[in-house]
Amino acid sequence: MDEAKKKFTDPGGPARPRHGGPEHSAVLRGSPMREPNLRSTGKIKTVAIIGGGPVASTLATLLARAGLRPAILYLPKRAPLLVGESLVPAIIPILRLLGVEEEVAGYSVFKPGATINLTPTFNLCFPFADLETKLPRYAYNSPRDKFDDTLLAAARRAGVQMVETAATLERVPGTDRVQLSRETLAAVAHIFPQPPDLIVDATGRARVLPKLLDLPSRRGPREDTALFAHVDSAKLDHAGHVHTTLLDHGWSWRIPLPGRTSVGMVIGSEHLPKFGATKEEQYDNLLTQDSVLRLVAGESKRITPVMEYKNYQLVSTRLVGDGWVLVGDTAGFIDPVFSSGLLIGMQGAVALAEAICQGSPRAFKAYERETIHHLEAWHELVEYFYGGRLFTSFQVGDAMLKTNFLIRLVFPHMRKHFGAIFTGGASNSNYSLAILRFTMRHGLRDEDPKTLMVR
Numbered sequence: 001m002d003e004a005k006k007k008f009t010d011p012g013g014p015a016r017p018r019h020g021g022p023e024h025s026a027v028l029r030g031s032p033m034r035e036p037n038l039r040s041t042g043k044i045k046t047v048a049i050i051g052g053g054p055v056a057s058t059l060a061t062l063l064a065r066a067g068l069r070p071a072i073l074y075l076p077k078r079a080p081l082l083v084g085e086s087l088v089p090a091i092i093p094i095l096r097l098l099g100v101e102e103e104v105a106g107y108s109v110f111k112p113g114a115t116i117n118l119t120p121t122f123n124l125c126f127p128f129a130d131l132e133t134k135l136p137r138y139a140y141n142s143p144r145d146k147f148d149d150t151l152l153a154a155a156r157r158a159g160v161q162m163v164e165t166a167a168t169l170e171r172v173p174g175t176d177r178v179q180l181s182r183e184t185l186a187a188v189a190h191i192f193p194q195p196p197d198l199i200v201d202a203t204g205r206a207r208v209l210p211k212l213l214d215l216p217s218r219r220g221p222r223e224d225t226a227l228f229a230h231v232d233s234a235k236l237d238h239a240g241h242v243h244t245t246l247l248d249h250g251w252s253w254r255i256p257l258p259g260r261t262s263v264g265m266v267i268g269s270e271h272l273p274k275f276g277a278t279k280e281e282q283y284d285n286l287l288t289q290d291s292v293l294r295l296v297a298g299e300s301k302r303i304t305p306v307m308e309y310k311n312y313q314l315v316s317t318r319l320v321g322d323g324w325v326l327v328g329d330t331a332g333f334i335d336p337v338f339s340s341g342l343l344i345g346m347q348g349a350v351a352l353a354e355a356i357c358q359g360s361p362r363a364f365k366a367y368e369r370e371t372i373h374h375l376e377a378w379h380e381l382v383e384y385f386y387g388g389r390l391f392t393s394f395q396v397g398d399a400m401l402k403t404n405f406l407i408r409l410v411f412p413h414m415r416k417h418f419g420a421i422f423t424g425g426a427s428n429s430n431y432s433l434a435i436l437r438f439t440m441r442h443g444l445r446d447e448d449p450k451t452l453m454v455r
């Protein structure tokens with residue numbers, strides 16, 4: 001690999017955040033900037049939403065605005081650190097829809113793009129300013145505890161009732177219907193004198209309802225572990241960018257936050273024991289012993305406990321049942337390499353709010369289909385990343401640009417669609433995905449993708 005520090009796209013000045021403007025209160029779902037239809041037919045009036053994460057809050061806010069009576073049942077106790085700090089541009093319209101972008105911008109780091117370090121000397125830089133898109137050409141890196149509080153507060157302002165409780169559900173014997181347990185019903189009796197019309201499970205990876213009903217799901221092939229903490233600082237090639245770096249084994253993220261950097265490593269679980277017995281030892285040793293990580297974070301000082309996550313490739317094959325529905329991570333979660341989790345969850349919340357307003361089985365089925373399609377699409381992208389196809393094709397395309405007239409002709413079109421996929425603007429568009437799929441199959445020439453695969 002040569003010494004060049006590559007830019008896949010041309011450099012451009014960072015986009016400035018814009019508040020308001022013509023996109024204000026428009027939200028992306030399916031086609032960019034579509035306004036959600038939140039006119040209620042009145043079929044569903046009361047909704048118990050279990051979980052206090054961003055997905056629960058987004059859904060509850062929209063339902064309250066539509067005139068329904070939603071309540072959030074949530075656990076106030078949190079882990080010392082929460083993952084999900086790097087946002088993609090397609091979330092910005094949802095933040096505007098919720099009326100919280102300015103508040104989020106106030107405590108976040110402005111994110112003008114993403115940088116991928118394939119080797120210590122070979123980088124791909126993706127400034128969002130270069131994107132041909134109707135989306136905002138920026139995003140934010142946000143401390144997740146503050147982000148969650150902002151969205152909960154927005155729900156409260158919209159009139160959503162909040163109940164602090166570890167909600168429990170029961171199966172109605174002989175059916176796949178669920179109901180709030182006697183204790184949970186008692187905790188919400190002041191809001192719902194009668195059982196709610198609908199129960200929404202937004203409990204994230206706790207997956208309360210899928211576990212209760214033993215719902216089928218598809219797991220991905222990888223058995224990785226993510227270790228994650230905040231450090232005082234780490235080296236960055238481009239200010240504000242999320243940096244994704246291939247390591248000796250696995251990959252790492254660096255997400256700049258105010259006054260600190262979030263550094264996470266995602267690594268095959270079998271490699272971890274050689275770095276120590278505890279997660280703290282493993283994390284600290286990886287920072288200094290991995291041949292790539294030590295160059296960018298070898299001097300970093302860890303300032304928080306280490307969090308550990310396992311198994312994050314899972315899609316439920318059923319999201320809707322009699323009187324219940326799943327949304328957010330409960331419905332499915334994705335390897336975090338493209339920072340897509342909050343986008344999928346919050347877009348899912350917008351789609352579900354529309355389905356609940358319509359209240360028909362058909363609307364719920366459409367929500368289920370669309371959400372599973374979105375999850376599966378990101379799983380496919382993740383596989384291209386791990387198998388090395390994604391960046392091999394970028395390298396090949398970059399080299400062929402200089403010599404191949406046809407590639408020069410189609411390149412702008414491909415770049416537009418690839419950019420739209422990875423910023424979330426077209427991650428569920430069949431057309432954009434078909435272009436990417438074609439490139440992954442036929443665009444590698446004779447290059448072996450294993451050179452850039454994640455080991």
Ligand SMILES: Cc1cc2nc3c(=O)[nH]c(=O)nc-3n(C[C@H](O)[C@H](O)[C@H](O)COP(=O)(O)OP(=O)(O)OC[C@H]3O[C@@H](n4cnc5c(N)ncnc54)[C@H](O)[C@@H]3O)c2cc1C
Pocket residue numbers: 050051052053054055056073074075076077083084085086087088165166167168202203204205206208226228264309312327328329330333336339340341342343345
């Ligand atoms: C290692 C890793 C890195 C990631 N990085 C990113 C990233 O950079 N960008 C990104 O967009 N996404 C990222 N994600 C994904 C992101 O964190 C999730 O997609 C997102 O948090 C999902 O939101 P949610 O509201 O569905 O669930 P959560 O945020 O998990 O919220 C669930 C809530 O439910 C509550 N709860 C659980 N059980 C109960 C109960 N019985 N009663 C009441 N409340 C309950 C919990 O306390 C919690 O508040 C990452 C994920 C992992 C694992």
